[in-house]
Amino acid sequence: MGTAERKEREREQKKELILDAAETLILQKGLDQLNMDEVAEQAEVSKGSLYLYFNNKTDLVLGICNKASKMLSEQISSVLTQDITGLEMVYKMGENYLNFVRSHPEYFRSMRFFDNLIDAEQLGESEYPSMCQNNMDTAFTSMVRAIQIGMQDGSINNSYNAKELAVMLWSTSHGMVNLAFLHQNSPHFELLEKNSIDVNSLFQEYLRLIGCGIATNAESIDDFKSKIETDSR
Amino acid sequence: MGTAERKEREREQKKELILDAAETLILQKGLDQLNMDEVAEQAEVSKGSLYLYFNNKTDLVLGICNKASKMLSEQISSVLTQDITGLEMVYKMGENYLNFVRSHPEYFRSMRFFDNLIDAEQLGESEYPSMCQNNMDTAFTSMVRAIQIGMQDGSINNSYNAKELAVMLWSTSHGMVNLAFLHQNSPHFELLEKNSIDVNSLFQEYLRLIGCGIATNAESIDDFKSKIETDSR
DNA sequence: TTCAAAAAATGACTTTAAGTCAAAAAATTA
DNA sequence: TAATTTTTTGACTTAAAGTCATTTTTTGAA
Numbered sequence A, B: 001m002g003t004a005e006r007k008e009r010e011r012e013q014k015k016e017l018i019l020d021a022a023e024t025l026i027l028q029k030g031l032d033q034l035n036m037d038e039v040a041e042q043a044e045v046s047k048g049s050l051y052l053y054f055n056n057k058t059d060l061v062l063g064i065c066n067k068a069s070k071m072l073s074e075q076i077s078s079v080l081t082q083d084i085t086g087l088e089m090v091y092k093m094g095e096n097y098l099n100f101v102r103s104h105p106e107y108f109r110s111m112r113f114f115d116n117l118i119d120a121e122q123l124g125e126s127e128y129p130s131m132c133q134n135n136m137d138t139a140f141t142s143m144v145r146a147i148q149i150g151m152q153d154g155s156i157n158n159s160y161n162a163k164e165l166a167v168m169l170w171s172t173s174h175g176m177v178n179l180a181f182l183h184q185n186s187p188h189f190e191l192l193e194k195n196s197i198d199v200n201s202l203f204q205e206y207l208r209l210i211g212c213g214i215a216t217n218a219e220s221i222d223d224f225k226s227k228i229e230t231d232s233r
Numbered sequence C: 001t002t003c004a005a006a007a008a009a010t011g012a013c014t015t016t017a018a019g020t021c022a023a024a025a026a027a028t029t030a
Numbered sequence D: 001t002a003a004t005t006t007t008t009t010g011a012c013t014t015a016a017a018g019t020c021a022t023t024t025t026t027t028g029a030a
Helices: A003-029 A036-043 A047-053 A057-081 A086-103 A105-118 A128-153 A162-185 A199-214 A218-232 B003-029 B036-043 B047-053 B057-081 B086-103 B105-118 B128-153 B162-185 B199-214 B218-232
Strands: none
Touching (some): A003 A057, A036 A047, A057 A086, A057 A105, A086 A105, A086 A128, A086 A199, A105 A128, A105 B105, A128 A162, A162 B162, A199 B162, B003 B105, B057 B105, B057 B128, B086 B128, B086 B199, B128 B162
């Protein structure tokens, strides 16, 4: 009869509706100011309904984090299908990460929230943490794959362990991207202005720094640099 | 008469007492679970008294962050007085940062809290944010200084802009150190275990990666590597 | 179409934890 | 030593998360 299937679909749509409402509010006023009564109002449902679709406020924010990490993971993984060297893939992945954070600050906020939760709190019965984790694992695996491709095609120095290198690039780019986020979204954060540093050139320099570290040799570095310059135009 | 001075000193001691109590609780149960009633109990004062010494809960946590950032800043700046090359200073600063986070997870938690606040919330009348900011500025300036020393003594490639390089090293090491923090303090974080990666060797590799990127030439890199190996014994 | 049973939605209510303040206790000083 | 000022207290207020008895809507067999 298909009633159950339709119900399930409608349920998912309603969850999506609520998540959209919450995202709008987070974008407007930040995650700290997110209030369940307002989410209910924005989503045009009662407060009680929120709790039919999400266990609690944390669960709801993790629902957003799930969407966020899925989107990021897809954008990172998509690089693997391009016809470029492994080193270039690594570069593109970093660029995609930066672009993601810039265009979806509310998504990045939800991912920072998840990062804070994973330390500290017991996550209860929410199904989202493992989903978020899976999304991030997928993105990470794509990174490892790009590095392996680079070692194969000779663009990346194979004296590193691929996974170890992936973790390093992951963490360092997280640090860089976090800086870009603060610069864009926090009026109190003035480190870059005070030192008159431009985010774009900073990120280019980061890639250059990393590039010099992981590339096989001078030729592949030069090759890499010219690629970067071409891309940034 | 000196009564006013004594009162002021006693007031500072009481603030310290309350901060210590809060630190103990954060270490035990995490920042999310921090509860003002429990802080009052732990500090052996009434709840009302907490609000005589701190504007609100946020202010109290920022008080901890002030201590934390001061300690970190001192540890980083102390490297400047050592008789080593600029490149080695940069390395030592990174190492000090890592050690700080490992031995004071509750302090690092308070600094993450500050990081989240600076985006999002209006910080009210608290005097701490600017103090924390100053502490971090001091640490950052020490980093710039180390890089300038390295450019002078020939250990660091001077094709970079010193401040830009400092921001990069700051951000990337923040990312690395954050990873080490999660690994140590979050039972849910399994990225390193799953890929059987050791934090110490990862950090060594990070320094090697960065070292290769910023060092002047092969000789200084080799020199640097042998220094690192000596130190890790 | 009708209506009883099931499912979904509601909002007034409960709970929890931050934050307040009038009254009490302690310290100061004349 | 007693009036005055300063400090402390904990019961109270408030804000926001979370609950649940009741109402509304949907379903599907007669």
